[in-house]
Amino acid sequence: MNFFQPGSRDASAPTFNGSLIVQVEGVSRDYGSGGRVVHAVRDVSFTAGKGELVAIRGRSGAGKTTLLNLIGGLDRPTSGTVHVAGHDVTAAGEQELLLLRRGTIGFVFQSFGLIPILSAAENVGVPLRLAKVPPAEREERVAMLLEMVGLGAHAAQRPYELSGGQQQRVAVARALANDPQLLIADEPTGQLDSETGRSIMDLLRALVRARGMTALVATHDASLIDMADRVLMLRDGALASPDPALA
Template sequence: MTLALRGEKLSRTFSSAAGDVHACVDIDIEVAAGELVVVRGASGAGKTTLLNLLGGLDAPTSGTVWIGDVEATALDEDALAALRRERLGFVFQSFGLIPILSAAENVELPLRIAKTPPAERDARVAEALKLVGLADHAAQRPTELSGGQQQRVGIARAIAVRPHVLIADEPTGQLDSRTAATVMDLIGDLVHSQGLAAIVSTHDPLLVQRADRVIELHDGRVTSVTSVTGRDAAGPAAATTDAPAPDAEEHDESHTPRTRAEAREQRRTDH
């Protein structure tokens, strides 16, 4: 197993007028190449803070982050920015697309920032849009695309840089359940076909079933690590359970797809 991302004893404390807020507390986490890990928990549980720490968008109060064999938390700002450009891809809940740019131009933007040669840029943009099923929509602007298509452009932008790690913070938060499932299927397929390591935050129990491993956060602490595929979860906080998540009671489990293949088949049947 090749570890692409690792956090050790990560803590982040914010000061406020009401006192210190411990957003993350002594979190150990590992994500391997070709693995899709979902982080779930209620609002305020620390999901976004954890992803920001792992992606180098915020600095931990204590602890270390490793991207492959590089200790990201030991780098200065310039070196950290370069590491993010070269090894990390980010997908955001709000899509984060520039309205005046076409889908292709949005995907191309990080490659321009990285000063990728024009011919290679064009090839990568075309490849990324094809992978997310939007090759025929390259010239369209975000306002001409559906929410699901916009998020797929966001995913294409993230993978165009050919990252080692994909970090997605509530990527389906603004989508309906059917489109959200399609987007999560896409992320899962890319992870396994491209050998990416992906960590995705969500609170949707239907999307959790697409993961290889699920990490539960509560008040900034890891409370359980569940192997969805049946493999034993690794680490001192690991615990594999068949009990449904607390907020899963609202869903009919008998109709919940357990794998990406089952999800695709269910959508075909529904049509």
């Protein structure tokens, strides 16, 4: 699924036209207290525009997952602000965060996170059930999403009957169920072989272009970096700019 050529890779501010979907300003996240404070994220600022795939690169422990959790409202920063599609994530209450995670933000995780007793179609339909989408509309949308990720013929299969790459495609389809403006993918290829991992990144890039959404993809796989429009490098929780690997 190789519909689009990768864009220029530049760690500076984006030059994309259109609205900014992600605005991160001076975000830090500390854990612990006294002499045992761990600075997981340190004063990170960046923006991401509509229709842009941004790779967040760094070694294990660099702060990638923590940063994505802060942007997705799964954690709160010690300082700084996060805005997603005009919503102040850092100031949002639990109910607003729940609505954001159900409608504005989609998540894809390394471990797939599928419900083993449900079929592929039923897994994709979970967010639509939570949103109380009528059954006929839900079934139509699920079928369309599975076709979109190349799994239309596997709708009735359960996760254990699918390969790792197929399971991750189901997870991508589920993340897209409520048509999010931002897709957050945390090491989505971490459990896949290199060829399958590249096909998943290819799929994400094509979906970003076709649907005009924004994607933040954390990865430490250097072979996948060239598929992003822009690369942000994290070192010890801080943003390194410019990324020397791209010089």
